[in-house]
Amino acid sequence: MEHAQCLIIGAGPAGLSAAIYTARAGVGTLVLGCDPKVAGDYDIDNYFGFPETITGKELIERGAAQARRFGASLRCERVLGAHYGDAGGFTVKTDKNEYAADSIVIAAGVARVRPGITNIADYEGKGVSYCVSCDGFFYRGKTVAVLGEGDYAANQALELTTFTQKVTIYTQGKAPSMSGEFAERLAQAGIAVRQETLKTLSGEPALTTAHTNDGQDVPLDGIFVAMGQASALDFAKTLGLPLRGAFIDADHDQKTGVPGIFAAGDCVGRFLQISVAVGEGAKAGKSAISYLKETGKVGKAEKS
Ligand code: FAD
Incomplete structure (x- = not known):
């Protein structure tokens, strides 16, 4: 190194x-x-x-x-x-x-590029995190999404596989821009990259569901924000x-x-x-x- x-x-x-x-x-x-x-x-x-x-x-x-x-x-x-x-x-x-x-x-x-979720601030610390190294441990075996379109999001998603295999990337409507190497590693890890936009969140007292702008409900325990670059x-x-x-x-x-x-x-x-x-x-x-x-x-x- x-x-x-x-x-x-x-x-x-x-x-x-x-x-x-x-x-x-x-x-x-x-x-x-x-x-x-x-x-x-x-x-x-x-x-x-x-x-x-x-x-x-x-x-x-x-x-x-x-x-x-x-x-x-x-x-x-x-x-x-x-x-x-x-x-x-x-x-x-x-x-x-x-x-x-x-x-x-x-x-x-x-x-920092904002992910465009209207009520995201209500769920920071209650399911929404900005740091896999800090909070990934709390999501062992849980269903999580990483928000982002580039290598930073890919790296965060791959880091999360230490804790859970149920990881999906949402690009929030952007075209995926992961480099070839990261795209390949995501495919090998079975991490899907979806282009839907998560628009609002719900759950009490913590996150349970994200709602997309085309009306889907996505069950989620955690969201890691990794838009743009770190x-x-x-x-x-x-x-x-x-x-x-x-x-x-x-x-x-x-x-x-x-x-x-x-x-x-x-x-x-x-x-x-x-x-x-x-x-x-x-x-x-x-x-x-x-x-x-x-x-x-x-x-x-x-x-x-
Ligand atoms: P920046 O200049 O923002 O540099 C940040 C650096 O970090 C960049 O090289 C970026 O690529 C890098 N970086 C970020 N994330 C990563 C990552 N994950 N990995 C690797 N590298 C990363 N100030 C004035 O005093 N006078 C002016 O007239 C003026 N006009 C401006 C005009 C514009 C259009 C803009 C955008 C700003 C202007 N400013 C002006 C403000 C000024 O540019 C900033 O205050 C100044 O550039 C801050 O310097 P910085 O080094 O802290 O950050």
Whole structure:
């Protein structure tokens, strides 16, 4: 398994800024993530040092080139899950690889795609979950659905087979977009992928039935939401990080409360701006460097 001293989830302003600091300090740095939303043809008018405006695309390209110049490795891979490693540290699984990491910076922005179930909030914690690693155990032998259309949903459904064989994926009306490898593994595991949309839920005191938009009643004990790609919040829940509402709770040094895991940028939910993401990324990078030194995972020599 490939190893990184610092693995950064997210290639936006926060992740790239963290990478510039860690890589420049000689820390083996791997950034996983594809172009952020802002990397389009948008004029950025309020970022320090660009009086004539700069497009989001150019700003991100420049940040990526700068991180690469100091030795960071950048890969457009989607992280499906982050877990604690058996021998300490962390493991991170993507749609293409699996990595071991001594430290993690979560800089995955805010991206939760809602599944479109009208009364879903009433059943959160009463049958609706966002984290197989956290709650899968409670559904041993039960009938469950995973909501999602891509590799993230496929991975969650396959993880659930540790606990139950009665797993179905509902894409909520979207076209399935699982990669060939995941589609094959789902078929082998006997997990059906259905394109109906679950619209409302019922059951008292907990979920018993989902109702589709074409009038079917689907008996279900549990629903795991895994729409789109895994979000910062999903990683936080799997790793047991403290949350502040829909955001990761990080302190002034971007520490999450779990040694070795830091968070920065929009996923921390302060002022959702590039300048703030860049500043928090720098602090997360600095904290990761200190952690790696204190735990003896990197040497003392450092350029900063
Ligand atoms: P993001 O930029 O959202 O980056 C998140 C990164 O995480 C991406 O690389 C994404 O691919 C990655 N990621 C997410 N999930 C996964 C996963 N499962 N696996 C791997 N990678 C993952 N701010 C300003 O200050 N000025 C502006 O003019 C401005 N204009 C904007 C225009 C638009 C259209 C948008 C969308 C935003 C704009 N913003 C602006 C806000 C600004 O873009 C954000 O505050 C900033 O980008 C946050 O940076 P971030 O690194 O925290 O997150």
